[in-house]
Each structure stands twice: as C-alpha cells, then as structure tokens.
Amino acid sequence: EPEVTQTPSHQVTQMGQEVILRCVPISNHLYFYWYRQILGQKVEFLVSFYNNEISEKSEIFDDQFSVERPDGSNFTLKIRSTKLEDSAMYFCASGRTSNYGYTFGSGTRLTVV
Amino acid sequence: RKEVEQDPGPFNVPEGATVAFNCTYSNSASQSFFWYRQDCRKEPKLLMSVYSSGNEDGRFTAQLNRASQYISLLIRDSKLSDSATYLCVVGTEGFKTIFGAGTRLFVKA
Numbered sequence A: 001e002p003e004v005t006q007t008p009s010h011q012v013t014q015m016g017q018e019v020i021l022r023c024v025p026i027s028n029h030l031y032f033y034w035y036r037q038i039l040g041q042k043v044e045f046l047v048s049f050y051n052n053e054i055s056e057k058s059e060i061f062d063d064q065f066s067v068e069r070p071d072g073s074n075f076t077l078k079i080r081s082t083k084l085e086d087s088a089m090y091f092c093a094s095g096r097t098s099n100y101g102y103t104f105g106s107g108t109r110l111t112v113v
Numbered sequence B: 001r002k003e004v005e006q007d008p009g010p011f012n013v014p015e016g017a018t019v020a021f022n023c024t025y026s027n028s029a030s031q032s033f034f035w036y037r038q039d040c041r042k043e044p045k046l047l048m049s050v051y052s053s054g055n056e057d058g059r060f061t062a063q064l065n066r067a068s069q070y071i072s073l074l075i076r077d078s079k080l081s082d083s084a085t086y087l088c089v090v091g092t093e094g095f096k097t098i099f100g101a102g103t104r105l106f107v108k109a
Helices: none
Strands: A005-007 A010-013 A019-024 A031-037 A043-050 A053-057 A065-068 A075-079 A088-095 A108-112 B004-006 B011-014 B019-025 B032-038 B045-049 B055-057 B060-065 B070-075 B084-092 B096-099 B103-108
Touching: A005 A088, A010 A019, A019 A031, A019 A088, A019 A108, A043 A065, A043 A075, A043 B096, A075 A088, B004 B084, B011 B019, B019 B084, B019 B103, B032 B060, B032 B070, B045 B055, B045 B060, B070 B084
Parallel strands: A010 A108, B011 B103
Antiparallel strands: A005 A019, A019 A075, A031 A043, A031 A088, A043 A053, A065 A075, A088 A108, B004 B019, B019 B070, B032 B045, B032 B084, B055 B060, B060 B070, B084 B096, B084 B103
16 A cells, blocks of 8 residues: 655754655655644644645744655655744645545654753 | 534443544535544544545444534444544645544443
8 A cells, every 4th residue: 555654753853953854745646735743732734735836834834844845756844943842743644636635654753852 | 613623532432332423613615524543643544535425434434514514423333443533634725634633432342
C-alpha cells in the first residue's frame, strides 16, 4: 500500500533555530497538507498546497512557517526561529482529490528546548 | 460554537456491542466529511468518507445530515481492535480541513 513518508521521525532543536521537516507524498497525489498536533490536543490544520502553490492556510501558519515542493517529489515545512510552543507532532498528508480523504505520514515529533 | 464538535467520551463498551458517535459542525458551506481513527501517538487513518446518502463499510456505517449539520458513525459488533480515538473531520472550500477533538472508545473483553 502506498505510503506518505516523513523524515526525521524525531527532531530536537534549540529555541530560535530553523528546522525543515520533510515529506514524500504518494506519487500520484496532487493535494498536500501539513497539520500539527500538540500532545494531548486535537489535530490542527496548518496549510494546503496544490498546483505548486498554497491554496489555504490557517491562522497558525504565519510568517514563521513556509512550505515548498523543491523537486516534484518532496514537500517540506520550514519553521524559522522555533519557539517552545512549536513543540508538537507534525503530520504531512496527501490526497488524489480535495474531497476524497487523505493519507497521513507517521509524523515528525518536534521538540524545541 | 466550535467548528467541529464531538463528545470526548470515553465510551467503554464490551466486545460485540454497538456504539454510535455523533459530531456537529458549524460551517454550513462545508463540502466534505470524513471519519478518521487515531491510535495513541500514531497518525490519523482514514476510516471512511461520509455522504448525504449514508454509506456502509463492513461493520461501520456513516450518516450525514446537512440540514442539521450533523454526522454520525455507527460501529456494530465491536472488536478489541476498534479501541481508538475517532475523529470527525470536515472539509471546507479551499481545501481546509477541520478536525474534531475526537471521541475515545475502549472495547473490553
């Protein structure tokens, strides 16, 4: 069964540093998403990406965040100047269509210290 | 009113029981609806999409009532492996998806 692959599985970073979270979506999927889940809380939408551009973003996705599809297969989330409250599980997801449902990767646990 | 609201539970049921979860959403322009399950510290996994006509997949039945802005999930003949958190998810225009906080289910032997 096709998978969404995320790396690394766990990243520890110092406050103020930049991190890049990487995702390889399923190859024939056209819609890509990033979500985060703070421990014990609900899954929160960050951003959706289609046709090489952001199609929707949440209030959380401010200037600290950016997404990129650098080479047609990878999909990255960059978090600049990390804060303690950025510590969370970050999930990438992809879908064939916008309303069919998405496949999630296993997530990157980001710990900011 | 929360965008997507679910009873957090937990629901504690014996094996073989039938259990139903409900979910309400606030945005009447919502266009797509899903149930996901999430095991502890794992990623959400798509259980089923939900359509106005209702849909069934084995022991699982989902219903959507657009007029009442209400979604339901029925699990029949519960198995131990059904123990998880069930997430109601609503897609709005512009490819934004809103997750409910989830309903926890424990199925006991």
